[in-house]
Amino acid sequence: MSADTQIVLVVAAYLAVLLGIGYAAARLTRSPEDFFLANRSLGAWVTAISSTASSESGWVVLGAVGMTYTHGVSALWFAPSCLAGYWVNLYWLAPRLRREAKRTGALTLPDLLAARFGDPGHRLRLVSVAIIFLSLGGYVAAQMTATGKAMQAIVGVSYPQGIVLGGTIIVVYTLMGGFRAVSWTDFFQGTVMVAALVAMPVLAVAAVGGYGATLARLAAIDPGLVSLSGNRTGFALFGFVAGLLGIGLGYPGQPHVLTRYMAAAGEAEIRRSQLIAMLWGVLVFYGAGFLGLAGRLLMPELGQPGGDPEQLFPLLSRSLLHPIVAGVMLAAILSAIMSTVSSQLLVAASAVSRDLFEQVFGAVRSGKASVLAGRLAVLLLGVAAMVVAWQEVRVVFWFVLFAWSGMGAAFGPVLLLSLSGETLSRRGALAGILTGFGVTVAWKLSGLSETVIYELVPAFLLATAAALAVSWVERRRGASRPGAPRAAAGGR
Amino acid sequence: MDAPVPLATHLFLLAVPLVVSGAALLAYWRGRRRER
Numbered sequence: 001m002s003a004d005t006q007i008v009l010v011v012a013a014y015l016a017v018l019l020g021i022g023y024a025a026a027r028l029t030r031s032p033e034d035f036f037l038a039n040r041s042l043g044a045w046v047t048a049i050s051s052t053a054s055s056e057s058g059w060v061v062l063g064a065v066g067m068t069y070t071h072g073v074s075a076l077w078f079a080p081s082c083l084a085g086y087w088v089n090l091y092w093l094a095p096r097l098r099r100e101a102k103r104t105g106a107l108t109l110p111d112l113l114a115a116r117f118g119d120p121g122h123r124l125r126l127v128s129v130a131i132i133f134l135s136l137g138g139y140v141a142a143q144m145t146a147t148g149k150a151m152q153a154i155v156g157v158s159y160p161q162g163i164v165l166g167g168t169i170i171v172v173y174t175l176m177g178g179f180r181a182v183s184w185t186d187f188f189q190g191t192v193m194v195a196a197l198v199a200m201p202v203l204a205v206a207a208v209g210g211y212g213a214t215l216a217r218l219a220a221i222d223p224g225l226v227s228l229s230g231n232r233t234g235f236a237l238f239g240f241v242a243g244l245l246g247i248g249l250g251y252p253g254q255p256h257v258l259t260r261y262m263a264a265a266g267e268a269e270i271r272r273s274q275l276i277a278m279l280w281g282v283l284v285f286y287g288a289g290f291l292g293l294a295g296r297l298l299m300p301e302l303g304q305p306g307g308d309p310e311q312l313f314p315l316l317s318r319s320l321l322h323p324i325v326a327g328v329m330l331a332a333i334l335s336a337i338m339s340t341v342s343s344q345l346l347v348a349a350s351a352v353s354r355d356l357f358e359q360v361f362g363a364v365r366s367g368k369a370s371v372l373a374g375r376l377a378v379l380l381l382g383v384a385a386m387v388v389a390w391q392e393v394r395v396v397f398w399f400v401l402f403a404w405s406g407m408g409a410a411f412g413p414v415l416l417l418s419l420s421g422e423t424l425s426r427r428g429a430l431a432g433i434l435t436g437f438g439v440t441v442a443w444k445l446s447g448l449s450e451t452v453i454y455e456l457v458p459a460f461l462l463a464t465a466a467a468l469a470v471s472w473v474e475r476r477r478g479a480s481r482p483g484a485p486r487a488a489a490g491g492r
Numbered sequence: 493m494d495a496p497v498p499l500a501t502h503l504f505l506l507a508v509p510l511v512v513s514g515a516a517l518l519a520y521w522r523g524r525r526r527e528r
Contacts, residue, residue, distance in 0.1 A: 073501050083512050091519065215502075219495035226497045228504055271523045278516035282509045289505075 003323035008155050010327025011334065014192070018173050018338070021184045025177025032370040035178035036107040036350050037263045042183055044264075044272030050183040051260035052086070052277050052284070053190030053335070054343035055251065058146045060288050061193065061336045066310035068292025069302065072218060074230030075292070077244035079285035085251030086281045088416075090274040093252055094261035096419040098270060101262035108347070109255040109411065110355045112262070116418060117426040122360045124430055128411070129351045129360075131437050132255055135407050136348040137381065138399030143341035144389035150337055153314060154330045163389050166338065171382030174342045174349075175375050179263060182342045189335030194280055196332030197287030200313065203320055204294035214294050225296070243454035250408030250456055252416055253436075256343040291316075345385070349377035402440050409436030409459035414467055424467055425474040432467025436460065 033039045042050070067075040100106070104115035110128040119125050144167050151162030173181045208214045215226050224231030232240055251257065264270050295302070295312040299319075302309045317329035353373040358364040364373050414432040418424045424432070439462045443455035 073505065076504070080508055080512075087512075212497075215497040215505075216495060219497050223495060226501050228498075228500055268527065271520065271527075274523075275516050275520040279513055282513050286505070286509050 004156065006323035007327040007330060010324055011155055011331055014331040015169055017188065018169055018185050021188060022173025022176040022181040025181035025184055028180060029178050031367045032107060034180065035371045035374045036354060037259065038180040038183055040102065040263050041265050042260065042263045042269065044269040045276060046183050046187045047260050047264045047269055048273035048276035049190035049280055050186035051257050052280050053186045053193060053339040055254060055257045056284065056336060057143060057340035058333065058337040060284060061313050061333050062310045064288040065292040065295065065312050068289045069296045069309035069312055071230050072225030072293065074228055076289040077241050078247055079289060081245040081248035082285055083281050085248030086278060089251045090277055093415065093419065095267060095270050097258060097261045098264050100419065106262065108350050108354050109258055110351065113429065117429050119426065124426060125355055125360060127430060127433055129355045131407060131410050132351045133348055134399050135403040136344045139403045140341055140344050140348060140381065141385040141388040142400045143337055144385045146337045147341065148389060150334055160390050163386050167382065167386040170338055170342050170345065171379060174345050175378045178374060179346060182346050183260065185342060186339040189339040190280065192328065192332045192335045194283050196329045197284045200317065200329060201287045201290035201294065204291055204298060204316060207320065208294045208297050214297065217297050218293060239453055242457060246454040246457040249412065249460045250404045253408040253410060253412030255407065255411065256347040259347060345378060345382055349374060349381050353377040401444055405456035405459060406437045406440045408456055409440050409463050413460055413464040417464065417467055423471060425471040427474055428467045428471030431470040432463045435466035436463030
């Protein structure tokens with residue numbers, strides 16, 4: 001049997017496991033709480049690994065590896081930043097979010113915001129839904145593109161066939177088992193990812209001659225590759241490091257990650273999931289970094305014109321490993337992409353079916369109809385994303401540029417402030433959300449992201465200021481009117 | 493052909509992941525003790 005056939009068989013087995021998980025989850029899915037939040041029953045391992053796997057897309061196995069290959073150790077500034085984002089999410093936001101979601105019966109992030117701030121005119125919900133839909137809808141389409149390309153490279157099918165094959169599997173298991181299927185498959189995929197990102201860098205660093213030899217040989221090529229500044233000075237250094245550190249600010253605002261905490265079974269599960277997720281993050285981020293560093297020495301040709309350092313992981317797997325093991329490594333790449341796209345697909349679909357049709361329009365009246373509407377939304381959105389990816393509709397991919405930072409700046413500050421006990425008014429929350437998303441878009445479009453600093457940093461700070469300032473003004477106004485009701489005080 | 497590597501780089505690559513993992517373990521143990 002040829003090496004390619006063995007790899008295809010391993011990947012086919014991996015895809016079959018995903019469908020099997022989807023089928024098993026479907027048998028347990030009856031109510032809207034099941035479909036949108038796995039009946040709040042996630043254990044520690046699934047909460048931890050599914051949340052981290054869904055937040056790390058193909059970027060960590062392809063982009064981050066390529067970045068450390070190109071820039072050396074200085075590119076790894078993203079790792080402490082992402083771990084800080086994990087820490088805030090897991091230790092600070094997760095327990096509060098779970099309690100609040102259970103108290104209010106919220107199934108989605110807009111549900112939670114509406115319940116916390118009161119939302120009689122649905123403005124808060126509509127704005128949140130629009131931001132989630134624009135950001136995640138575009139993201140899903142872009143991830144379908146990545147799925148098609150990964151399938152093309154790994155299985156050897158054409159790009160459109162890759163989209164149809166990968167996309168159909170994602171849509172089918174998400175549609176069948178809803179949140180439970182997405183979480184279980186994410187857990188499986190996250191486990192494959194961490195196994196690959198521990199094994200590959202260990203093998204690669206050993207092949208170079210060990211940790212010390214890897215760094216010393218990189219230093220011999222260019223001392224900038226092993227310095228924390230990467231030969232940058234002054235404002236260039238500040239912009240580069242602050243930009244990488246800024247990535248972590250996005251974590252508290254990602255709805256597809258936050259819903260995992262809302263679905264955790266209890267406080268004890270959250271506590272255990274904190275440790276598991278932090279260790280997962282350390283292994284995955286530093287694994288990707290060390291792989292990029294050692295890969296620069298093992299495959300220097302990828303840094304030459306015509307080479308693509310982001311292809312280091314798949315190419316090195318094929319060259320270093322037995323085809324069956326290489327198949328597992330390549331499944332890890334698909335895992336990184338698919339775990340993110342299924343999570344985002346479900347959240348984007350729930351924004352339409354649960355938040356828009358059910359809560360705003362009141363068009364869905366029974367639990368059964370709610371699950372059906374959710375499934376229909378997953379199907380329609382999934383197929384639309386596949387068509388967009390196939391036709392490469394550029395305008396949709398435009399939204400991807402703002403997805404991480406836009407949602408991070410829109411929802412992160414408001415959630416952090418509100419759940420920390422800060423008295424935010426409904427208008428304050430709305431101002432924070434709109435400012436966060438608006439500043440992200442404006443900063444990005446003006447080109448300041450490339451010349452000054454990553455858009456998430458100013459957008460996050462301004463959103464925080466806007467939420468606090470508007471709430472403060474409302475409180476003052478409320479206090480100056482005798483007998484006037486206090487501004488809606490964040491549901492506390 | 494080998495060249496010296498700054499100490500800060502070793503600390504960044506080895507100490508940061510160790511400290512983060514250690515802090516997570518410590519937080520977990522403290523939480524468990526409180527549970528009991």
